[in-house]
Amino acid sequence: MLCLNEKGSDxxxxxxxKVSLGTAITLMAIAAALAVAITMVYSIRTFNDKLxxxxxxxxxxxxxxxxxxxVRSEYYGNIDEKYLMDSIARGYIQGISDRYALYLTxxxxxxxxxxxxxxxxxxxxxxxxxxxxxMLVTEVYPESAAEIAGISVGDLILQVGDLEVxxxxxxxxxxxxxxxxxxxxxxxxxxxxxxxxxxxxxRRKIEIPSVYMEIVDNIAYIxxxxxxxxxxxQFSRAIENAIRGNAxxxxxxxxxxxxxxxxxxxxxxxxxxxxxxIVSATYxxxxxxxxxxxxxxxxxxxxVVVVNEKTASAAELFAQSLWDYKKGQVVGVxxxxxxxxxxxxxxxDGSALxxxxxxxxxxxSPNFDGIGVVPDYEVKLTSEQAQLLAEGNLDRESDPQMxxxxxxxxxxxxxxxxxxxxxxxxxxxxxxxxxxxxx
Numbered sequence: 001m002l003c004l005n006e007k008g009s010d011x012x013x014x015x016x017x018k019v020s021l022g023t024a025i026t027l028m029a030i031a032a033a034l035a036v037a038i039t040m041v042y043s044i045r046t047f048n049d050k051l052x053x054x055x056x057x058x059x060x061x062x063x064x065x066x067x068x069x070x071v072r073s074e075y076y077g078n079i080d081e082k083y084l085m086d087s088i089a090r091g092y093i094q095g096i097s098d099r100y101a102l103y104l105t106x107x108x109x110x111x112x113x114x115x116x117x118x119x120x121x122x123x124x125x126x127x128x129x130x131x132x133x134x135m136l137v138t139e140v141y142p143e144s145a146a147e148i149a150g151i152s153v154g155d156l157i158l159q160v161g162d163l164e165v166x167x168x169x170x171x172x173x174x175x176x177x178x179x180x181x182x183x184x185x186x187x188x189x190x191x192x193x194x195x196x197x198x199x200x201x202x203r204r205k206i207e208i209p210s211v212y213m214e215i216v217d218n219i220a221y222i223x224x225x226x227x228x229x230x231x232x233x234q235f236s237r238a239i240e241n242a243i244r245g246n247a248x249x250x251x252x253x254x255x256x257x258x259x260x261x262x263x264x265x266x267x268x269x270x271x272x273x274x275x276x277x278i279v280s281a282t283y284x285x286x287x288x289x290x291x292x293x294x295x296x297x298x299x300x301x302x303x304v305v306v307v308n309e310k311t312a313s314a315a316e317l318f319a320q321s322l323w324d325y326k327k328g329q330v331v332g333v334x335x336x337x338x339x340x341x342x343x344x345x346x347x348x349d350g351s352a353l354x355x356x357x358x359x360x361x362x363x364x365s366p367n368f369d370g371i372g373v374v375p376d377y378e379v380k381l382t383s384e385q386a387q388l389l390a391e392g393n394l395d396r397e398s399d400p401q402m403x404x405x406x407x408x409x410x411x412x413x414x415x416x417x418x419x420x421x422x423x424x425x426x427x428x429x430x431x432x433x434x435x436x437x438x439x
Contacts, residue, residue, distance in 0.1 A: 259313025
């Protein structure tokens with residue numbers, strides 16, 4: 001019986017092996033057939049989609065061809081081929097329902113590159129149209145031809161070249177101040193109440209200031225007007241100067257900041273945040289990719305960010321990122337709500353397309369597109385205060401948003417210093433550590 005059982009056991013094992021092998025072959029065949037079927041379904045669907053796209057494109061080209069044929073045979077006038085092509089491209093982009101998409105001519109593309117770079121060619125001034133119709137100088141850029149010539153904020157530009165400046169010619173005069181580096185332009189100024197003799201200025205490429213810092217009562221007020229390529233270095237200098245100046249807290253003003261590049265705002269945030277993700281992007285295919293991360297170096301000072309309804313895009317990411325890492329609170333009103341990322345594609349003729357390619361996401365919070373960044377403390381400006389802010393004439397003591405930010409910073413400084421707001425030794429140690437890290 002034992003032997004039979006042993007033999008019987010061996011025979012059963014042999015049968016199990018045979019059944020298992022047969023089953024495996026069958027399953028492999030089924031799996032292969034299923035894979036082929038799935039591939040065929042996918043291929044057919046893909047083919048149909050492509051066929052549909054081809055038919056759609058053919059219909060578009062056919063319609064355009066019909067229009068072109070009629071116009072060229074019947075239109076009583078001359079056709080500017082370059083203008084026509086630019087208009088067709090512009091119309092195509094307008095037709096895709098991407099409210100941030102742009103078609104850029106070759107000249108506009110070059111201008112856009114300068115804007116992204118944070119530099120431009122000119123005499124180095126910002127102006128607005130004065131009530132007199134003249135150009136009122138509101139800012140003079142460092143190391144510019146205007147600064148070297150002694151032009152100051154508050155001066156009036158009466159004439160640019162042969163063009164007399166009026167409210168009607170202001171835009172043309174403003175454009176005339178720019179040009180190619182090394183070229184010259186003659187302008188006539190009124191300084192105070194006296195008209196000056198015409199002066200000749202040489203246009204040059206200059207860096208546009210986008211970061212402004214001032215220390216008042218142990219608080220560093222840092223305004224960031226945009227996030228261009230030049231912003232990062234300017235911001236690093238501002239932070240270093242704030243630390244060397246023994247600032248105990250930082251108030252960032254990004255009101256009216258329209259945004260800028262992801263690279264620029266990421267570099268700025270890297271200076272402030274601890275190690276971790278800064279921003280990710282979710283693309284058309286559903287893939288999410290981390291675009292930038294922060295290293296371990298960070299600034300250990302209380303922070304507050306002041307925002308308004310014109311704070312947009314990269315500036316919103318700046319505010320939300322500081323909030324996500326619990327580095328700073330947000331004061332003001334809900335921001336614009338642009339969480340979409342654009343990429344510029346250069347075309348063969350030098351023109352370019354600027355189209356939306358992804359949603360970008362803050363480090364920890366959800367995407368804020370169409371929602372905006374909601375402040376921790378909502379503080380509104382009156383219409384008169386908002387107008388003064390837009391003109392750059394709202395002083396901090398009359399600015400309720402800045403007053404609230406100052407209140408929060410002072411409270412945070414008090415807590416950080418254990419109730420003592422005059423810990424000079426601690427601040428000097430912090431300054432030394434930050435300077436060492438920066439080098």
